[in-house]
Amino acid sequence: MVTIDYIKDIINKSDILSEVIDPDQTPYKSKYEAIELLKELKKDISDSKKEKEEQDILDYLVVIDSKLGELFIATDEITLGLSVCKECLKPLESIKNKFPLETISTLQSIAIIDINKNDFENGKQLLIKSENLINETIEKQQINNQKEQKEKEQQQQQQQLNFKDKLDSLQLQNYFYFAQLYGLLKDSELSSKYCELTLRKQLKRNNFDKLEWCKNSLMLAEYYLSELNFDYAKQCFLVSNYICKEIENEGDREETQANIYLVMGKFYLEFLHFFRDIENLNHCHRVNNNDNDVDFIQGGLSSIKLEKEKEEEDKLFDENQIKKEKMLDLISFNKRSLNIEKPLFTELGNQLLDKIYNHSTFTSPIDLIVVKDQPSARDIFLKSQHFFNKAKKYYKLDGFVSQHIKILFDQINLFEYLNMFETNAGRKVGIHKKKIELIEPLLKELNPTYFLSSIRSIYFKIAEIYSEISKIYQYICTNLREIQTYNECLFKSMEYYNLFLNSYNDGQVPNSPKITEEEKMKSIIEDFEVYINAKLELAVCHKNVKGVNKLVLEHLEKSLNIFRSIITLLDSVPKDISSRHTQEYHLCSQMSSLLPQKIQYLSSNKTPNPGQWYGK
Numbered sequence: 001m002v003t004i005d006y007i008k009d010i011i012n013k014s015d016i017l018s019e020v021i022d023p024d025q026t027p028y029k030s031k032y033e034a035i036e037l038l039k040e041l042k043k044d045i046s047d048s049k050k051e052k053e054e055q056d057i058l059d060y061l062v063v064i065d066s067k068l069g070e071l072f073i074a075t076d077e078i079t080l081g082l083s084v085c086k087e088c089l090k091p092l093e094s095i096k097n098k099f100p101l102e103t104i105s106t107l108q109s110i111a112i113i114d115i116n117k118n119d120f121e122n123g124k125q126l127l128i129k130s131e132n133l134i135n136e137t138i139e140k141q142q143i144n145n146q147k148e149q150k151e152k153e154q155q156q157q158q159q160q161l162n163f164k165d166k167l168d169s170l171q172l173q174n175y176f177y178f179a180q181l182y183g184l185l186k187d188s189e190l191s192s193k194y195c196e197l198t199l200r201k202q203l204k205r206n207n208f209d210k211l212e213w214c215k216n217s218l219m220l221a222e223y224y225l226s227e228l229n230f231d232y233a234k235q236c237f238l239v240s241n242y243i244c245k246e247i248e249n250e251g252d253r254e255e256t257q258a259n260i261y262l263v264m265g266k267f268y269l270e271f272l273h274f275f276r277d278i279e280n281l282n283h284c285h286r287v288n289n290n291d292n293d294v295d296f297i298q299g300g301l302s303s304i305k306l307e308k309e310k311e312e313e314d315k316l317f318d319e320n321q322i323k324k325e326k327m328l329d330l331i332s333f334n335k336r337s338l339n340i341e342k343p344l345f346t347e348l349g350n351q352l353l354d355k356i357y358n359h360s361t362f363t364s365p366i367d368l369i370v371v372k373d374q375p376s377a378r379d380i381f382l383k384s385q386h387f388f389n390k391a392k393k394y395y396k397l398d399g400f401v402s403q404h405i406k407i408l409f410d411q412i413n414l415f416e417y418l419n420m421f422e423t424n425a426g427r428k429v430g431i432h433k434k435k436i437e438l439i440e441p442l443l444k445e446l447n448p449t450y451f452l453s454s455i456r457s458i459y460f461k462i463a464e465i466y467s468e469i470s471k472i473y474q475y476i477c478t479n480l481r482e483i484q485t486y487n488e489c490l491f492k493s494m495e496y497y498n499l500f501l502n503s504y505n506d507g508q509v510p511n512s513p514k515i516t517e518e519e520k521m522k523s524i525i526e527d528f529e530v531y532i533n534a535k536l537e538l539a540v541c542h543k544n545v546k547g548v549n550k551l552v553l554e555h556l557e558k559s560l561n562i563f564r565s566i567i568t569l570l571d572s573v574p575k576d577i578s579s580r581h582t583q584e585y586h587l588c589s590q591m592s593s594l595l596p597q598k599i600q601y602l603s604s605n606k607t608p609n610p611g612q613w614y615g616k
Contacts, residue, residue: 017030110126211249218240221237225267237260237263262407275380377418401451405454429473440462448503460500462492493541498538538562543555
């Protein structure tokens with residue numbers, strides 16, 4: 001005859017079997033045994049029922065079905081398992097106070113399947129139900145512990161501890177599923193909140209995969225960097241550095257250490273980026289008065305224009321000071337200490353945390369200083385560069401192409417942020433050239449068949465850098481040699497913009513795969529923002545060439561043709577794309593109107609001798 005104790009015993013045996021990790025040759029052996037046990041138990045119950053215990057037995061039948069459903073899902077019979085879990089969910093919820101762990105587990109199993117099927121809303125509602133039941137159960141458990149603490153026997157205490165452990169495990173799983181769900185929903189704030197709860201719960205339980213913990217902690221650090229919370233980001237990568245040493249597999253440990261260095265490099269990079277933006281606000285109120293396209297037809301309006309620009313500058317300056325104050329309110333960092341109100345990972349204990357935070361294994365302190373000038377900017381720059389270089393020792397080009405290129409582009413950004421604080425024109429040019437030296441050699445190494453996108457990024461970036469160098473030379477062109485240097489930078493910029501644009505044409509990049517006209521247009525539309533920007537920059541480069549009239553006229557005509565081709569392109573693409581580029585369309589229309597006047601002006605009798613240099 002079947003008793004409640006017998007049912008509990010069989011369910012306990014099936015639970016133990018379901019947690020066994022079998023060899024790869026027979027991955028579900030123990031789980032199949034657990035399924036057979038539960039099926040036999042259901043048969044035994046249907047053959048023999050006691051009137052007195054019938055309701056209890058009926059309740060256990062629901063529990064058995066829920067466990068069978070989860071086992072079917074665990075053995076990849078997802079459709080069958082989901083059907084069983086959904087069928088028993090309603091009756092299970094009616095007895096949730098009696099069987100909270102089973103109800104929570106079933107809710108989670110259905111939720112994660114719904115999330116994987118992109119039914120995010122239903123998955124979210126099930127996880128919320130699960131979270132609410134977890135919190136209710138924890139609250140009841142605390143009350144019961146207080147009432148029964150003195151009365152419990154040793155066996156009851158052990159049962160209570162097992163129950164608490166299972167509940168903790170389900171709560172951890174709920175946090176993890178919420179982190180995944182909100183990540184898929186692009187809600188970085190809530191995803192990071194549950195990621196943090198997951199990490200802290202794992203530390204508290206002290207039974208977790210060290211490799212996965214470090215990966216998630218570093219992801220959390222990057223989120224905090226995006227929120228300008230450098231204190232929390234620092235805690236994440238310092239604790240990861242401590243946990244990393246416990247990873248047993250050497251390859252995994254080396255990769256994790258490289259990822260820690262990467263995040264540390266970004267830590268300083270983003271800090272310098274923030275103060276670059278602050279510094280930019282100190283200067284960007286100055287209105288640009290170098291529009292060479294209209295100077296030759298403006299006449300005597302320059303004094304009125306200067307007066308208006310002065311008013312605009314004053315207004316912009318006041319607005320920028322307000323923006324600056326708001327930005328400074330957003331940032332969170334301490335120079336050296338981590339004595340903040342709500343420290344992370346207190347589960348490790350204050351003594352260990354102090355050792356991790358203040359006595360780390362790094363050769364120099366992981367600290368930050370307010371960036372106000374070139375020396376302080378250089379201090380942050382060197383620290384970031386140090387950790388990026390350490391990460392590159394692992395992520396070498398041979399074997400880690402994409403990751404290696406990402407690091408190089410991070411380093412280029414680092415140079416760009418440093419350049420904002422540089423006051424010497426010669427050093428500014430030197431920094432720009434170092435950026436080119438970082439990525440130009442890759443063009444000989446990369447195969448376009450596999451890395452065409454990376455090659456395009458390099459073409460575009462080098463073109464941008466040469467264009468920036470030309471702007472430095474633009475205002476110091478006082479003799480033939482300086483004008484020649486200025487033009488050389490423009491020509492190099494044009495060369496790389498053309499390489500970028502031609503990479504969308506079949507056969508223009510050596511060894512690149514052949515494409516049809518339809519594939520070409522599809523590729524352009526996928527990269528439309530950067531493609532249209534490259535054409536605009538190329539047109540501006542041609543327009544800005546200085547020198548003899550023949551050279552200037554030649555490049556003005558090329559510039560005009562490119563502006564017109566942009567108008568044609570914007571007219572040919574779908575409206576949802578062209579509508580995002582009305583400003584570019586308006587600019588090209590203006591240039592298509594103004595440049596012919598300029599060309600005519602230079603070609604007229606008023607033009608100086610053909611050998612005369614034209615500087616406008």
